[in-house]
Amino acid sequence: VDMEGKKLSKSKGNYIELGQLLKQYGADILRLWVASTDYRSEVSISEEIIRRNVDIYRRIRNTARFLLANLFDYEVKTHHIAPDEWVELDAWAIRRVQEVQEEIIAAYENYNFHGVFQRIHHFCAIDMGSFYLDIIKDRQYTTSKNSIARRSCQTAMFHIVQALTRWLAPILSFTAEEIWRAIPGAD
Numbered sequence: 001v002d003m004e005g006k007k008l009s010k011s012k013g014n015y016i017e018l019g020q021l022l023k024q025y026g027a028d029i030l031r032l033w034v035a036s037t038d039y040r041s042e043v044s045i046s047e048e049i050i051r052r053n054v055d056i057y058r059r060i061r062n063t064a065r066f067l068l069a070n071l072f073d074y075e076v077k078t079h080h081i082a083p084d085e086w087v088e089l090d091a092w093a094i095r096r097v098q099e100v101q102e103e104i105i106a107a108y109e110n111y112n113f114h115g116v117f118q119r120i121h122h123f124c125a126i127d128m129g130s131f132y133l134d135i136i137k138d139r140q141y142t143t144s145k146n147s148i149a150r151r152s153c154q155t156a157m158f159h160i161v162q163a164l165t166r167w168l169a170p171i172l173s174f175t176a177e178e179i180w181r182a183i184p185g186a187d
Contacts, residue, residue, distance in 0.1 A: 026174075032171060036118075039114075071161070074157075079155070080151075081155040
């Protein structure tokens with residue numbers, strides 16, 4: 001149905017050509033739209049809904065880009081910090097990832113794909129974007145290159161981007177593969 005709940009129909013002129021949307025936005029945007037839709041009720045589609053999904057996709061992608069950009073000089077075998085040495089904020093971030101991951105796994109097991117989508121979006125926008133990543137910027141850019149504070153943060157970001165990529169893989173397979181290839185030391 002369209003945004004107003006009216007049935008899509010070529011004769012009414014409110015039909016949306018999915019092939020055109022695929023060409024214009026790409027497969028992962030359409031996958032994100034499908035995952036964001038609660039299939040237990042009417043499924044709505046419109047240019048506006050797709051544009052909102054594009055914005056959410058950018059948020060997710062930019063979160064991954066920030067994490068990866070700050071791992072440019074991180075080598076797992078050399079720079080990995082043990083959990084008992086982590087800065088408390090980094091330990092919080094990893095605990096948060098574990099909590100979110102449990103929720104995402106439960107949602108996947110129950111075929112609650114829009115719940116997965118909501119958890120990932122909230123994690124990127126609120127937990128990471130509005131809190132953790134905003135706070136760690138100063139530490140990442142001003143502390144000594146090999147300081148425990150900086151390497152603790154990088155260790156956390158390494159684990160966060162790996163988890164995020166795994167969460168995304170069933171929904172945004174092309175994006176997840178692209179991110180995975182950019183993770184230093186990911187196998």
